[in-house]
Amino acid sequence: xxxxxxxxxxxxxxxxxxxxxxxxxxxxxxxxxxxxxxxxxxxxxxxxxxxxxxxxxxxxxxxxxxxxxxxxxxxxxxxxxxxxxxxxxxxxxxxxxxxxxxxxxxxxxxxxxxxxxxxxxxxxxxxxxxxxxxxxxxxxxxxxxxxxxxxxxxxxxxxxxxxxxxxxxxxxxxxxxxxxxxxxxxxxxxxxxxxxxxxxxxxxxxxxxxxxxxxxxxxxxxxxxxxxxxxxxxxxxxxxxxxxxxxxxxxxxxxxxxxxxxxxxxxxxxxxxxxxxxxxxxxxxxxxxxxxxxxxxxxxxxxxxxxx
Amino acid sequence: xxxxxxxxxxxxxxxxxxxxxxxxxxxxxxxxxxxxxxxxxxxxxxxxxxxxxxxxxxxxxxxxxxxxxxxxxxxxxxxxxxxxxxxxxxxxxxxxxxxxxxxxxxxxxxxxxxxxxxxxxxxxxxxxxxxxxxxxxxxxxxxxxxxxxxxxxxxxxxxxxxxxxxxxxxxxxxxxxxxxxxxxxxxxxxxxxxxxxxxxxxxxxxxxxxxxxxxxxxxxxxxxxxxxxxxxxxxxxxxxxxxxxxxxxxxxxxxxxxxxxxxxxxxxxxxxxxxxxxxxxxxxxxxxxxxxxxxxxxxx
Numbered sequence: 001x002x003x004x005x006x007x008x009x010x011x012x013x014x015x016x017x018x019x020x021x022x023x024x025x026x027x028x029x030x031x032x033x034x035x036x037x038x039x040x041x042x043x044x045x046x047x048x049x050x051x052x053x054x055x056x057x058x059x060x061x062x063x064x065x066x067x068x069x070x071x072x073x074x075x076x077x078x079x080x081x082x083x084x085x086x087x088x089x090x091x092x093x094x095x096x097x098x099x100x101x102x103x104x105x106x107x108x109x110x111x112x113x114x115x116x117x118x119x120x121x122x123x124x125x126x127x128x129x130x131x132x133x134x135x136x137x138x139x140x141x142x143x144x145x146x147x148x149x150x151x152x153x154x155x156x157x158x159x160x161x162x163x164x165x166x167x168x169x170x171x172x173x174x175x176x177x178x179x180x181x182x183x184x185x186x187x188x189x190x191x192x193x194x195x196x197x198x199x200x201x202x203x204x205x206x207x208x209x210x211x212x213x214x215x216x217x218x219x220x221x222x223x224x225x226x227x228x229x230x231x232x233x234x235x236x237x238x239x240x241x242x243x244x245x246x247x248x249x250x251x252x253x254x255x256x257x258x259x260x261x262x263x264x265x266x267x268x269x270x271x272x273x274x275x276x277x278x279x280x281x282x283x284x285x286x287x288x289x290x291x292x293x294x295x296x297x298x299x300x301x302x303x304x305x306x307x308x
Numbered sequence: 309x310x311x312x313x314x315x316x317x318x319x320x321x322x323x324x325x326x327x328x329x330x331x332x333x334x335x336x337x338x339x340x341x342x343x344x345x346x347x348x349x350x351x352x353x354x355x356x357x358x359x360x361x362x363x364x365x366x367x368x369x370x371x372x373x374x375x376x377x378x379x380x381x382x383x384x385x386x387x388x389x390x391x392x393x394x395x396x397x398x399x400x401x402x403x404x405x406x407x408x409x410x411x412x413x414x415x416x417x418x419x420x421x422x423x424x425x426x427x428x429x430x431x432x433x434x435x436x437x438x439x440x441x442x443x444x445x446x447x448x449x450x451x452x453x454x455x456x457x458x459x460x461x462x463x464x465x466x467x468x469x470x471x472x473x474x475x476x477x478x479x480x481x482x483x484x485x486x487x488x489x490x491x492x493x494x495x496x497x498x499x500x501x502x503x504x505x506x507x508x509x510x511x512x513x514x515x516x517x518x519x520x521x522x523x524x525x526x527x528x529x530x531x532x533x534x535x536x537x538x539x540x541x542x543x544x545x546x547x548x549x550x551x552x553x554x555x556x557x558x559x560x561x562x563x564x565x566x567x568x569x570x571x572x573x574x575x576x577x578x579x580x581x582x583x584x585x586x587x588x589x590x591x592x593x594x595x596x597x598x599x600x601x602x603x604x605x606x607x608x
Contacts, residue, residue: 042411049406049415053422056482060425062448063437078451123331126324138328145335147595151543151564152588153342155349155571155581158356160342179338182331211323240430242546247572258432262550265436272440279433286428294421 060283067276074272086273093278097267100253101260102281108170108256109238112177116234117227119178120185125215127186128193145183150176150243161248172248173256177238185230192226193219228296232289239286257282346588349581356575368582378583381561382590384473384548388480388562389541389594395481396488396537401530403485404492405522409514420493423486431483435550438479442466442551466552469559476548476560488533495529496522539591563587 066074067089069082077083127139150157157176161167166175200222201214209217220227245259252263261282268275350368352361372378403423407416426434441448444464453462465475499521507517523530545564548554554561554569563583571580 038411045406046412046415049412049419052403053419056422056426056486059437059441059448059482060429062440066440075446078446078448119330119334122327126328130324135324138332141332141335141340145339147592148339148343149539149543149587149591151545151567152346152584153339154568155577155584156342156345157338158572159345159349160337175334176338179334182334183339186331215327236428240428242431242550243568247568258430261430261432261436275436276440279436282433283429286430287425290421290424290428294424 063276064280067273067280069273071270071272074276089273089277090281092271093264093274093281096274096278097252097260097264098257098278098281101255101257101264104170104254104260105239105256105258108173108177109235111170111174112181112238113231113234115174115178116181116185117230120182120230121189121220121223121227122215123182123186124189124193125219128190142183142186145180146187150180154243154247157244158247167248168250168254170249170254173238173241173244176244176248177234177241181234181237185234188230189223189226192223196222225296228293232293232296235289236286343588346581346584349578350585351578352581353576353578355577356572361578364578368579369585371579372582372586377558377561377566378563378586380558381563381566384560384562385542385544385590387473388477388544389538391477392480392484392537392541393534396484397530397534400485400488400533401492401523401526402518403489404496405518407489408493408496420490424490425486426483427487427490429483431546432550434479434483435547438475438482438551439466442475467556469556472552472556472560473548476551479551480544480547488537491533492526492529495526499525535595538594542591542594543587563590 065081068085068087069077070084070086073080073082123138123142127135127142158167161172161176166172196219200218201209204214204218239256240258241256242258245256246262249255249259252260255263261278264278265275349361351363351365353364353368354361406412407420412419440446442465444450444462444467447465449465450459450462453459463471465471503521503525504517507521512520543564544562545568548560548562549565549568552560554565564587567580567583567587570576570583
């Protein structure tokens, strides 16, 4: 892959040098002609980009503004700002159930992340460092997991978790979330591990470092970016997952935010301001995560998929 | 010395096995066994809380073939896939190319985050929000249409059998374009800059560069993103379930929602499993088609 790119590069560079000579005269004229039209089309495209940003942002802005309104105002004054800012909507939403859902989501998300990172990175260590027929089989087994989807497994998982007596517990969510996050996590971390130079571990082995030491003291510390990515992707999945959360958890006190919000809506009926406040509370952690860890997310995504 | 070397060799064989065992157990128990179990269940008639299963052979599959709702659901899933490929793959690739262009270097980082925000938000929040947007009395969409003088276009988007599925699909596009755009941005960033510089010197325009450099260079990402989008569309559950629960009637039914309704509401777990098997087969077919079509590009 990189080799072909090298070839293309050197080919093109050689061609450049030839072309630059013959081009210099007619290029200047062409450049002047395109600059005006690019300016116009640049502004048109910019307008489109901003319009699209507006389409994305306005509903969210509306959600925040309306969460501070009374029912009457949401109904009768759709576009305006609230005449009285009902900040108490947030306190009401929090005390009326969102706090419980929030804590449940936090618990499930954190435990899922810890398990995914530990189990996933350990598997990736084996899959990146060892070669044998069994390792190949394990790799195919892992990659195949990406193709499997929770929808098809819903009814059997429900049966299985009932049989294990785990239905209607947080474990029902944690165990299934971990399982469905593992394939992608392992593949991302494995790709990253493969890029770690072998010389590093060779010198560690000479220094008497154990296999576990190589994993814990060399591979993990070097892989912080991809692990942060794993954390962000897993947090996002566990915080927002809806189907398992709805089907596997029945009791209201155990529900996580996505399924809890549905109960919340049914309980509130027309108290829209409070419902919208609950929706905003549910959203804040993920948007904060995006804003602060965006760099890790993008960097990790690109590095993880080098040899996917 | 020799003894020591053998010790390391043996230890080396144990450690990798121990390291990979937990994940193999997780995958085996919670991903692969349920898949097999689902095939098995398709041949039985049973309900949620009765432990006895009655063998019925292929009758669930026969029922499946004659079920009009399955047909409606399948067509809805296909509509979902087609529209999603247009917006989330084609449009997102163009969007990513524009955002990575030097011309928009200043504003691109901010726009990237803005477009990505809906991706991070829980589907239930998004669906509840779109309930407000599509609301026939006070909804933002109809209010907006009236504001710009198109009030006669206003319909109860979710309550109308002809528009409900499109309203659901539109919400998905709004939420997911940012995700695929981000994946394309990552792919475009890996294209060697020299290719564009050389093309510039050769006098190739932006559009020419898009078709001759960007698309061939991100072919693999294009393949992966298309696969993600199509299988996602064939599996879609949350959006129709929350917004319309498949209604009105069965107009916005999808296969997954139907599977859920049969299994958990009508308590036909066996028939629900047969629908799940159909979902599996359909997604597997799409995956195979994708691999076949794009296979030639994958061997380099």
